[in-house]
Amino acid sequence: MSSLPSTGVTLYSFTPDFHAGRYTLDQLFERAAELNMGPGLEVIGFQSIRDFPNITPEFEKHFKGLLERHGFEPTCLDCNADRAVRSDRMLSEDELYEYLAAQLRTAQRLGFPTARMQWAAPLPVMERLVPLAEQLDVRMGVEIHAPETVDSPWVLAQREWHAKHQSPYLGFTIDFGSVTTQVSPTMYQAFREKGVNEELFPVFDERWHALDGQQFSAHEQMGNFIQLAHQYGAGDHAINMSVFAVGIHGHGKPRMWLEIMDQIVHVHAKFFYVDEDGNEPAVPVAEQVQALVDGGYDGYISSEYEGWHWDLHSDAFDQVAREQKIIRSVLQSK
Amino acid sequence: MLTEQVVADDSLRAVPGGIAFDVRIPWYRSLPYSCVEGLDVTIDGQAVDPSKLQIELGGQDYRLTDLPPLHERWWYVADAAAVTVPLDEPPAAGEHELDVTLSMRIPYIIESEVPLVMRERCIKTQTLSEGAR
Numbered sequence: 001m002s003s004l005p006s007t008g009v010t011l012y013s014f015t016p017d018f019h020a021g022r023y024t025l026d027q028l029f030e031r032a033a034e035l036n037m038g039p040g041l042e043v044i045g046f047q048s049i050r051d052f053p054n055i056t057p058e059f060e061k062h063f064k065g066l067l068e069r070h071g072f073e074p075t076c077l078d079c080n081a082d083r084a085v086r087s088d089r090m091l092s093e094d095e096l097y098e099y100l101a102a103q104l105r106t107a108q109r110l111g112f113p114t115a116r117m118q119w120a121a122p123l124p125v126m127e128r129l130v131p132l133a134e135q136l137d138v139r140m141g142v143e144i145h146a147p148e149t150v151d152s153p154w155v156l157a158q159r160e161w162h163a164k165h166q167s168p169y170l171g172f173t174i175d176f177g178s179v180t181t182q183v184s185p186t187m188y189q190a191f192r193e194k195g196v197n198e199e200l201f202p203v204f205d206e207r208w209h210a211l212d213g214q215q216f217s218a219h220e221q222m223g224n225f226i227q228l229a230h231q232y233g234a235g236d237h238a239i240n241m242s243v244f245a246v247g248i249h250g251h252g253k254p255r256m257w258l259e260i261m262d263q264i265v266h267v268h269a270k271f272f273y274v275d276e277d278g279n280e281p282a283v284p285v286a287e288q289v290q291a292l293v294d295g296g297y298d299g300y301i302s303s304e305y306e307g308w309h310w311d312l313h314s315d316a317f318d319q320v321a322r323e324q325k326i327i328r329s330v331l332q333s334k
Numbered sequence: 335m336l337t338e339q340v341v342a343d344d345s346l347r348a349v350p351g352g353i354a355f356d357v358r359i360p361w362y363r364s365l366p367y368s369c370v371e372g373l374d375v376t377i378d379g380q381a382v383d384p385s386k387l388q389i390e391l392g393g394q395d396y397r398l399t400d401l402p403p404l405h406e407r408w409w410y411v412a413d414a415a416a417v418t419v420p421l422d423e424p425p426a427a428g429e430h431e432l433d434v435t436l437s438m439r440i441p442y443i444i445e446s447e448v449p450l451v452m453r454e455r456c457i458k459t460q461t462l463s464e465g466a467r
Contacts, residue, residue, distance in 0.1 A: 012362065015336075015362045016336070018411075018412070019336060019339060019358070019362070019411060019412070020339065021412065044362070044363055046363040046364045046365075046411070047362055047363040047364070047411055050364075050410050050412075051408065051410075052364070080363070080441075080442050081442050082441035082442050083441065083442065083444060084439060084440075084441040084442070084444055084449035085366055085368065085369070085405045085441040086368060086405045087368045087402035087403065087405065087439075088402070088403075090444075090447075118442050120441075120442040120443070120444050217445070217446070218445050219445030219446045219448065222445070236455045239452070239453065240335070240337065240452075243450075243452075247443075309335060312338075
């Protein structure tokens with residue numbers, strides 16, 4: 001029998017607490033350990049680390065000390081492919097290579113076995129990073145994030161590359177938000193509380209479901225949703241609502257992950273809200289974990305709470321604990 | 335994202351020649367100064383000319399037009415930036431409405447070669463405990 005995946009958490013789940021200064025990085029480690037959210041621990045470089053990707057030897061030592069003290073295993077360092085970092089032009093492929101190589105080296109220094117990459121870095125850049133990733137022994141996982149699926153054009157191109165090269169150093173990080181059954185009801189509730197016209201929600205919902213099973217341009221759909229929201233007077237909320245609906249609620253199915261199972265290097269168990277009875281109305285968490293288990297995935301499943309975008313009532317720590325209960329119940333039934 | 339955080343709570347204060355308040359980056363991570371695409375400030379219903387705004391990042395004062403080339407200077411996600419608004423008349427003590435829209439370019443969300451620009455509008459009423467010094 002193959003071994004099972006391990007649970008873990010990304011500190012991104014606690015963004016509002018960190019952003020507001022309620023918790024420092026050290027305090028987040030402490031709280032996550034108290035709540036038994038490990039063994040895996042993931043951070044976003046540009047969030048948790050000042051001056052990232054530059055780190056001092058003191059920070060390196062401090063960070064490793066935090067992991068050790070709290071009994072965490074480093075899982076994934078999230079890197080960003082900031083191709084539009086300059087105001088005057090896009091970065092060239094050479095510049096983007098260097099930009100990402102620096103982050104990959106930092107991942108290695110901090111002990112992370114994998115690095116989340118982003119498809120804003122095109123395949124030729126990612127290919128060029130493979131020898132460095134091999135040398136550092138850090139596996140790169142380009143994130144498949146809503147509204148992308150395993151069939152999105154860039155994903156297919158990378159799958160083809162993998163079929164030819166079979167390198168374990170260039171695979172995918174998958175995000176559970178690529179597979180949702182509806183826009184989170186808590187999102188509508190939040191915009192209702194902000195005074196958005198009630199009549200918009202069913203129309204918005206219908207428009208979202210019309211995309212089920214379709215290949216579409218995210219950019220174009222974002223524009224369509226924004227326009228629709230404006231028609232109903234959503235004003236300043238139009239862009240956020242549309243970015244959330246199109247950009248973090250995907251239309252994939254849980255079993256689609258089986259098609260790329262041998263290329264999954266890391267998993268973001270994205271979710272928006274788990275109620276007191278353990279139900280997540282938008283993200284089929286248990287089904288996706290089940291698909292991973294069935295496919296023999298034995299890496300980390302990193303809980304990623306993202307309801308905080310709109311839900312100002314729920315406690316992020318409580319939410320992660322609830323999601324991990326779902327994940328563990330699937331794993332324990334094996 | 336993090337819309338309500340754009341204007342930092344209880345940060346309105348009188349400074350010589352005007353008033354100041356703190357803004358926070360409305361994104362989950364650090365972004366370079368070059369990603370600041372715009373800052374629109376309206377105080378008590380009066381729009382402020384953006385060219386008059388002064389923004390302090392990393393201990394240095396800038397005009398908005400200084401920022402676009404600075405893609406190697408980072409606005410750390412946990413840091414506040416102080417915005418100073420020059421006023422002809424000394425500000426009155428009491429409540430003031432701050433209506434602030436901060437626009438940030440998200441450098442890795444690029445669809446059809448167009449980077450996403452998030453415009454976050456935050457309106458808060460804050461109390462100025464004393465007038466201009």
